[in-house]
Amino acid sequence: MITTPFLAEGGKFYMSRYFVKRILETIPLMLVISIFVFMFIHLIPGDPARTIAGLDAEESQVEAIREEYGLNKPIVSQYVDYMVKLFKGDMGRSMKSNVPVSDLIADRMPQTLKLVLAGIIWAPVLGIFIGVVSAINHGKALDHICMLIAIMGLSAPGFWLGLMGIQIFSVELGWLPSGGLDTWKGFVLPSFTMGCGIMAVLARYSRSSMLETLREDYVRTARAKGQKESMVMFAHAFRNSLIQVVTILGLQIGGLLSGSVLTETVFSIPGIGRLLTDSIQFRDYAVTQGLLMMFALQYVLINLIVDLLYGVINPKIRLD
């Protein structure tokens, strides 16, 4: 019987069908997404060659740009050329600044990653804590208070919380800066804005996962055997309830990169989220296309990693 995802008994290397199936399913999905994004951008009205050349440019200049960017080729050829270049790390050039899109992204990515990390440092811990406390005190006042906090965290617009934070802690009290990530204080408000939603979602899922686990037979058995309640809660129920929570956490983190757009706008942080909104406003299609492709593909990859991890943690999933 296969007990691990990769090694069968006897030491032979084996990858269970679940993992192979999941990985193989992702490849056509990523291909379809790339076609979807490419076609999406090409649906935008207007002539990109004219946009690059300028409204007053001569037709010959516009034609030269079409030739240079391959815009006079059939759409399928353009897509194939784009994908070949993408595999080499070339996402084209910005129509506004003529800088390679990959350079623009590389320049801004560290700011966004810092923001994402700041959000995930505290939110999962607090969210899971609230969820577990709520589940242990199911039906009591503490349960209702914890869930009210969670649903309020879910309902409050992150951008409003950020602005309120700036008003109270930066303008009125002067404790924290209103923007930038230069000092540790600069991280506090953006981190809170990014993490609030995750905290709320994880609190709710942790509670429901913990309640489900507490109803399981093995928990009842542990209690019947006379184990201490703390042992039952943490060694049995909590550990097993984490399986589902880890999956949700992975998906939330996957959405954080693109969700950073609102936080970066509030705190004027020059990350890739703001690069996306700026590129849309300036009709810089090459940048928009590159970013959409990157966001979607990373979300799919993170989903895949989460599914594979779930298969590692939960043997019922991968045993065929």
Added chain:
Amino acid sequence: MSDIHENAANNTGFESNYIDENIKADQTSKAKAFVKKFMKRKTAVLGLVIIILLVILAIVGPYLAPYDYNEYDYANVLSGPSAEHWFGTDHYGRDIFSRMLVGTRLTLGVSLSAVVIGAALGTVLGLLAGYYGGIVEMLVMRGSDVLFSFPDILLAIAIVAILGPGIINVLIAVMVFTVPSFARIMRSATLAVKGSLYVEVAQSLGCKDGRLLFVHIFPGTIQSLIVNFTMRIGSAIMAAASLSFLGFGANVTEPEWGAMLSQGRNYIGIASHMVYFPGLVIFVTVLAFNLFGDGLRDTLDPKIK
């Protein structure tokens, strides 16, 4: 019961009357049990009350507004809350309270419309996918997978990037990312109901596919639809407000709450009321729908008392 005996004595189809009356009594008692169970959830009731108030405001708000929502008053620019302007004024001297009253209709209208249209499309796709299976199911589910590959806000931004800014395009963007969630849920619900005995009986009696789907199968899936519908409205309001906040939604003259918040951002140090009130209303509205949706889900769940 005396009516039933009288009908039995007169032999005037008392069996069908008896069955009809029992069905009505059963439905009435189920409805009463549902209401009783729902009313136990105080937060859900609070959510429902707030939603009803918001709907009333959406209908009569524009008539109650003390000022025209676009009336400029340059003598009172950025003034704080006062007796004349309960929520203060913005950078053009426009009364924020009036704009928010009028904006209730706009914000709720856009979000509700987007979810209704998305739910309708998603429901039809889900029903077809669950009933027919095969290539129909594959196309619908793979299409949903592609749309689900994008986080909601990103998909909405991408759609607005193509269509251009504007409140109608925000409606379309929110509608598009609503469709796959309904398609998936309705497909699962259809698969669960499809195997029921009454569906099998209807099929064997020669019921056509369309009638089978919408008259027999669809009612059995309504519970899943209603719960998801209520939960999605909150996300739709949040998404529409987010798009307007980013500058992709309503223009500066329209009193959409997210757009008002976006304008308030520029005056945060000197006119914080421009940020407090629109954001607070968005928060309360989304909270009301989430509380109501949670309460409805728990009430419809037979495992929860």
